[in-house]
Amino acid sequence: MKVLVTVKRVIDHNVKVRVKADQSGVELDNVKMSINPFCEIAVEEAVRLKEKGIATEVVAVSIGPAAAHEQLRTALAMGADRAVLVETAATPGALAVAKLLKAVVEREQPRLVLLGKQAIDSDNNQTGQMLAALLDWPQGTFASAVDIDGERVQVTREVDGGLQTVSLALPAIVTADLRLNEPRYATLPNIMKAKKKPLETLAADTLGTSVESSLTTLRVEPPAERSGGVKVESVAQLVERLKTEAKVI
Template sequence: MKVLVTVKRVVDHNVKVRVKTDCSGVELDNVKMSINPFCEIAVEEAVRLKEKGIATEVVAISIGPAAAHEQLRTALAIGADRAILVETAEKPGALAVAKLLKAVVEREQPQLVLLGKQAIDSDNNQTGQMLAALMGWPQGTFASAIDVTAQRVTVTREVDGGLQTVSLKLPAVVTADLRLNEPRYTTLPNIMKAKKKPFETLAASTLGTPIDTTLRTLRVEPPAERSAGVKVESVAQLVDRLKTEAKVI
């Protein structure tokens, strides 16, 4: 079984995001970039499937700038067998990314596609669902547990009311949630081995898929700063302020 797993390059989750002075976007110069945390969970799950003998090959794919090869090398160090970078200088939207992934899926013919449920930069939570719709494949989103057999994949999904278990016929699309697993640390020997693993770069234009987006960012602003709190000397004063100033009681 071949597993295709997606990797997105985002600002590291430990970095405090800063908005550009002209409010045109987020500052990315000299900022640490990493694998999207949910994508890293998807990579870890794909590698675990291979370690169990269920998957025979794990292929990591990223769509983005040339610098995304760093994140793909990390995926190879985690345990992916080879990597594909669909290089584009533009920033395609979720639908354009899904269409590019569809072209790669049709070429690679995997039995399972694993994605992170969402990216921490745009928080769209759309690409996996769009890819499944374009392929006409069943989908299991927000997966907190996955059980794969020869013909089916059972996905335990996190929903508002608790957990829901669905059984999907392969091939299928599954998106990983936070509690699916805890990604391993990449060791130095595996980082060195990753440099020798196959790495393919494709121009997005060669896939025959337009990547024009219908969305345009007009302005990006940081959230308003919270005002400082006040101290009161007694419960009676607190109640009085809640009545007269906050007007909540």
């Protein structure tokens, strides 16, 4: 069974994000980039399926600039067999990404597609669901456990009320949540081996879909600075201040 897993290039989660002076976006120059943490979890799950003998091939795919080769090489070092980069200079929105992924899925014909549930840069949590709708495949989102038995995949989902288990017919879409697994570190020997693994680059315009986003960013602002706390003498005074000053009750 072939498994396709998505990889997004994002600002490393340890980096403090800075807004550009013109408020057009965030600073990316000389900033450390890495695999989106949820995508890394998805890669780990795909590799584990291969180690169990369930998956026969793991293909990592990314959509973005040429520099995303670095993140794909990391996925290869983690255990993916080959990688595909859909190269685009533009920053496509979630729907455009889903359409490009649909084209890659139709080209690769995997039985399972694993994605991170969301990216830490935009936090949209949309691409997996949109891809499932475009392909008309069943979907299991926010997965904390994935078990494959024959032609079905059982997905334990994290929902507001606890856990929900769904059984999906393959082919299917699954998006990984934080507690699905703990990704492995890529060892130096595997990093060296990854340099020899196939990495194909496709131009986005060859896949027959537009990468233009339907959304326009008006401005980007940093969050407001947190003000210092205050002490009150009693519960009654707290309630009064919440009413008259904070106006939250």
